Amino acid sequence: MLKKILVMLFIVILVIVISIVSLIVFVDPNNFRGYISQTVKDKTGYELTIEGDLRWHIWPQVSILTDSVKLSDTGAKKPLITADNMRLDVELMPLFSKNLAIKNVFIKSAIINITDESKGENAKNSTKAITNSSPQQPTTTEDKNEDQKNPSNWKFSLNKFEIADSTVAFQHDRDLINFRNINLLLEKNNEKNLSLVFNGNINKNQQDLFYSLNANIDLSQFPEKAVIDLKKLDYTYNSIANRGNELKGSATGLINYQNSPMQLNSQNLAFSINDNSFTSNINVRFDNKPNVNFQLNANKLDLTPFLQTSEKSTKNTPVQQTSPVVSNVSKINNELSVLNTFDGKAKINIKEIKANKIILNNMNVDVVNQDGIATLKDLSFNFANGQIAATGIANGKQKTPQVKLNTKVNNINLNSFFTQMNMAYDLDGVFNASGVLETNTLSTAKLLQNVKGNANITITNARLNNINIQNIIESAAAKYGNGNINPENQKKYTEFHKITAGAFINQGDIQLNTLNANSETLDVIDGSGKVGMVNHDLDVNLNIKILGGWNSKSDTIAKLQKVTIPLRIYGQFSKLHYQLDIAKILSDVFSDKLQKRLDKLRDKLENNDSKNEDKNNDKSKNKHKALDILGELLKK
Structure with a gap:
């Protein structure tokens, strides 16, 4: 019995070895070079350039290895993606039926440029291409193109796409933002459902943002509809200004995309910043002018850490003495x-x-x-x-x-x-x-x-x-x-x-x-x-x-x-x-009182002088009274 088992095991190993040898002998991976490049061109509009020969790698799994690869937009000055090598993990048995079933595309140490120099015709016309696309196109014209450009009738399928330890240079206006240590894993859960794992960090002007994202993408009704189930987004923000007081947070929620009319809306969107938690609903309709409906609710918002960060950065920043710049052009800027x-x-x-x-x-x-x-x-x-x-x-x-x-x-x-x-x-x-x-x-x-x-x-x-x-x-x-x-x-x-x-x-x-x-x-x-x-x-x-x-x-x-x-x-x-x-x-009070007393004295004296019939002794009495009044005023 043991002998029979060993014989059967030997036969299986022999069949595998013969299959692998047959694969290496009868299937040249360079036959896929033009097909892979053309497939990428048809699917995305971008040109994939594979330099050097394609070669088989048998262990630990059957793979196709490449040398340097470049992905470029038509008319662009620089390639969008540059990588020293790429590995395609393929399934063995489908190859004998002319089916290139790729289990995984693995790109390591890639440099991705999203700058003005890497933008070509596809980047400029991307909005029109998305708007004018229809779900029937892939099943008609694309199949015809495949039959014409691929007379050997090879079929292509991709289950997994992975990027490791890569860098993205992103240009926004005049600012250049570097996305470093990127690890991306995009994998099929089924025919119309993808899982996405994405992490890395962003550097700009001595500011660091570390992020980690996990989501599921439902494409069962794409391109008319798509649903992104954001399982979790974690982030940590550090800068020279808030050293020792980093900002942390997370976000979860459901994001729905609709093509006609084009709009995005969220469900059960929740996010946090340090100890502050928020719930929100966002509905964005992309008409000629975007229309945004935004709701935000929170129990608490503590701005103290942000203000302390601002105060520290102000104190630590040296004041530089610069000569004044005189300009004859007055700048007009509406902050609204x-x-x-x-x-x-x-x-x-x-x-x-x-x-x-x-x-x-x-x-x-x-x-x-x-x-x-x-x-x-x-x-x-x-x-x-x-x-x-x-x-x-x-x-x-x-x-x-x-x-x-x-x-x-x-x-x-x-x-x-x-x-x-x-x-x-x-x-x-x-x-x-x-x-x-x-x-x-x-x-x-x-x-x-x-x-x-x-x-x-x-x-x-x-x-x-x-x-x-x-x-x-x-x-x-x-x-x-x-x-x-x-x-x-x-x-x-x-x-x-x-x-x-x-x-x-x-x-x-x-x-x-x-x-x-x-x-x-x-x-x-x-x-x-x-x-x-x-x-x-x-x-x-x-x-x-x-x-x-x-x-x-x-x-x-x-x-x-x-x-x-x-x-x-x-x-x-x-x-x-x-x-x-x-x-x-x-002084005004006293001068007023004195004036009144003097007025009274004047009245009395005038009255006495008018009485000429009075006797001389009466005149002497009046003089004594006048003196008494003046004496009282002086005392006052």
């Missing part, structure tokens, strides 16, 4: 010009956004873009215990960008606002405002300087810290009033029930056209000035009336309560100063 390239709409909902100390809640954005003009239907979020909402437009059709927003600010707590903004402050209260704001730039560095518009401002339960207006006036009055007035209010702040102002915002300053405030002890009848949001300073002139709070009674106090007292407050938010000319005010 991209709005002209597509139409669409977007809805964004993020429950919480963090940026250092700043926390925004319930961020909602609803915007529609049509013919280069984006209409902002809703922009709203909660901030500092209040809410900010806006509607408006962004115009990308003009020479310069124009953004116009109708803005409402409700119940912002100023203490929380300044704390989150990391700004020194001396003003507390609940802030409300409404107005129309405009800007002609989107640059964060220039935004405050370029915002302008009118606003109506109201601050309730306001407190001006580190300055007590009433105490300033009382102390000044006591100093110039010979001690007749004792300051009562020793608090280190000024309180107002309400502050209202009409303002014009321009070049980073809030110009206060009108300013009114009231409290139990003083009123601000009218005021004006400016608040600098860029320089964090203010310069305000107030006209104040003291209503109460005096702890003593005198003619001076009574007079001060009737006059309007001018007060100037100025300086940095963190160190405010004041200016008050109380001496002039008191």
Whole structure:
């Protein structure tokens, strides 16, 4: 029995050896050279050049080896793909029935150039070729061409395509991006289904992006439809700017492609950036102008790592002194010009956004873009215990960008606002405002300087810290009033029930056209000035009336309560100063009192002189009274 088994095994080995020998002897791989090149030409339109002789490789599997190969577009200056060698793993038995069944095409250390120099007629006409292609073409004209160009009637099939340790040079405009360490595996699961494994890294300007992709591609209805099932896409981003704080993430989802009308749409698309997770739906319709419908939802978005990265890169970058360049040509650039390239709409909902100390809640954005003009239907979020909402437009059709927003600010707590903004402050209260704001730039560095518009401002339960207006006036009055007035209010702040102002915002300053405030002890009848949001300073002139709070009674106090007292407050938010000319005010008060006494004396003297019938003793009495009145005035 064992002898029979050995004999059968020997016969099998002999048959295999004879088959291989027959293959090597009777089938010359160079017979496939023109057929393979022509097949690639018919299928893709690109020209495959195989240099040197094709040769068999028997172990560990039957393969055809080539020397240098090149894949070029017609009319291109440089080849699209260059590889030192290529291996075609073939199935043995189909070769005897003139079927070149390739199990795998393996290309190692290839250089792939996707640059202007590698683009030829096929690259320029690729869009037209895809649009005009029909599913019936491969089964009719192609078969005829194969019969004419391949009289031996060899058949061709490919099950697997693999690229290892290769490089892609990709040119976008003037930027050259290098895709390195590329490993690509494209394999048939069945006749109309492919699996794709793709990984590598991208280098550009000391920035590295590592990626790994795994997906299934359903081509059962191609070219009319195709479905990409993105199983997983992992990535890691590093750069010299964010060294030690890399960005990581992944993505999964289903992407559907449709040819007529041409569109892409996603299902269950989810992705993450570090600890931030998002769900999204994207629908892109490729009409004459692309139409994009975008939805994004997230529970949390933490921008702090990105901001820290930006701050580090700014600190570590040396400032280079360069001579100024003078140009007579003024550059006009609309940062919103991209709005002209597509139409669409977007809805964004993020429950919480963090940026250092700043926390925004319930961020909602609803915007529609049509013919280069984006209409902002809703922009709203909660901030500092209040809410900010806006509607408006962004115009990308003009020479310069124009953004116009109708803005409402409700119940912002100023203490929380300044704390989150990391700004020194001396003003507390609940802030409300409404107005129309405009800007002609989107640059964060220039935004405050370029915002302008009118606003109506109201601050309730306001407190001006580190300055007590009433105490300033009382102390000044006591100093110039010979001690007749004792300051009562020793608090280190000024309180107002309400502050209202009409303002014009321009070049980073809030110009206060009108300013009114009231409290139990003083009123601000009218005021004006400016608040600098860029320089964090203010310069305000107030006209104040003291209503109460005096702890003593005198003619001076009574007079001060009737006059309007001018007060100037100025300086940095963190160190405010004041200016008050109380001496002039008191001088005006006293000169007014003296004038009234002199008027009374003049009246009395005139009355006495008119009475000629009075006796001489009466005249002497009147003189004594006049002297008494003058004496009292001098004492005052």
